[in-house]
Amino acid sequence: MKETWRLVHDPPLPGKANMDRDLDFHRQAARGDAPPTLRFYRWNPPALSLGYFQRPEEVADLKACRDLKIDIVRRPTGGRALLHYRELTYSLTVPEGHPKVPTSVLGAYRVFSSGLVRGLARLGIEAELAGKERRGRGPSPGACFDAPSAFELQVQGKKVVGSAQMRRDGALLQHGSILLCLPLDLYRQVLLPPPGAGGASDHLKSLAAGAAGLEDLGYRVPLQKLAAALTAGFAEVLEVEFRAEKEDVPPWKNTP
Numbered sequence: 001m002k003e004t005w006r007l008v009h010d011p012p013l014p015g016k017a018n019m020d021r022d023l024d025f026h027r028q029a030a031r032g033d034a035p036p037t038l039r040f041y042r043w044n045p046p047a048l049s050l051g052y053f054q055r056p057e058e059v060a061d062l063k064a065c066r067d068l069k070i071d072i073v074r075r076p077t078g079g080r081a082l083l084h085y086r087e088l089t090y091s092l093t094v095p096e097g098h099p100k101v102p103t104s105v106l107g108a109y110r111v112f113s114s115g116l117v118r119g120l121a122r123l124g125i126e127a128e129l130a131g132k133e134r135r136g137r138g139p140s141p142g143a144c145f146d147a148p149s150a151f152e153l154q155v156q157g158k159k160v161v162g163s164a165q166m167r168r169d170g171a172l173l174q175h176g177s178i179l180l181c182l183p184l185d186l187y188r189q190v191l192l193p194p195p196g197a198g199g200a201s202d203h204l205k206s207l208a209a210g211a212a213g214l215e216d217l218g219y220r221v222p223l224q225k226l227a228a229a230l231t232a233g234f235a236e237v238l239e240v241e242f243r244a245e246k247e248d249v250p251p252w253k254n255t256p
Contacts (some may be wrong), residue, residue: 003100006037007231007242014071015047020173023076025093030171036094036241038234040227043084046183047071048190051079051164064189077164077175081191085183086213088226091175096167100238105165109151110239112174116153116161121232123226127150127153127160155219158212172242178226179213237256 010051018041026032048060048070056062056072059081065072070083092112094101101108113129120127129151153161163176187204214221221229231242 002239002241004035004241004243005238006035007244008037008039009227009244010039010041012025012042012043012044015043015049015071018043018047018089019049019073019075022091022093022173023093026166026171026173027169029093029095029173030169032095036092036098036100036233036240039090039091039093040230041089042087042223043071043089045069045071046083046085046186047073049073049075049082050083051081052077052166054081059192061190061192068186068189070186070190075164075175076168076173077166079162079164082162082179083183083187083190084117085186086181086215087177087179088223089175089177090230094172096170096171096172100240101172105167106151108165108172108174109163111159112163112234113151113153115234115237116176116178116230117233118236119230120155121155122229122232123219123221125155125214125221127155130154130159132180155212155214156217158217159210159212160212162216169204178230179211180215181213182207182211182216184208 008025010018013021018131022039025037025039025185029036041056048065050056050059052075054074060072062072087140102111110129110184117127117129130153150193151165152159161178163174165172165174184204184207187207191204
């Protein structure tokens with residue numbers, strides 16, 4: 001009999017509420033109060049999330065974010081700035097040492113990313129994992145999507161999913177953004193160029209060249225269908241079953 005994990009569909013929430021919710025599930029996993037949990041969510045208003053070690057004033061144009069009503073929130077995970085606009089976000093919270101998840105960071109990335117690959121394949125989207133030698137640039141200022149890290153997803157050579165992982169207090173949290181559209185114009189307005197860059201436009205050239213949303217690549221998938229396919233992909237790779245809470249109805253059920 002397969003193990004049952006929890007499935008949660010949340011409505012769009014502000015940045016801090018989304019991060020608090022992920023951390024709450026992480027604490028539940030650490031205490032053993034709940035089964036491992038797969039959560040899907042969105043952001044309202046749009047938010048710029050910063051890696052744990054980034055300083056807002058070094059990364060973001062704070063005035064532009066205020067003017068555009070874009071939240072700034074710190075993730076509990078590392079990595080670089082990520083603009084949450086048109087996307088579907090997932091998180092997985094699992095107790096450390098769980099037999100379904102490798103103990104190494106890269107091993108867990110590979111397993112979870114394989115679930116994403118299987119899920120996208122159910123929609124006719126051929127994705128591949130970036131090689132183990134491909135690594136991000138750490139906590140320097142900049143956009144998370146400008147280069148694929150090890151075992152992150154690419155479609156047609158473009159990075160479409162950016163993920164980050166945290167292990168603390170006996171539990172693992174991994175969350176990631178599945179881009180529907182790459183908001184280059186917004187990135188241009190809210191991100192500061194790193195020291196020594198020729199300007200914001202030069203800084204974002206690598207982002208434009210290396211990343212894209214599914215819709216940018218010609219795939220228009222309703223959110224409910226995307227979440228269902230990804231859930232099935234995770235279930236297949238992890239060899240588990242997902243069960244939604246009784247009151248849990250995808251808030252995007254009739255959203256294109």
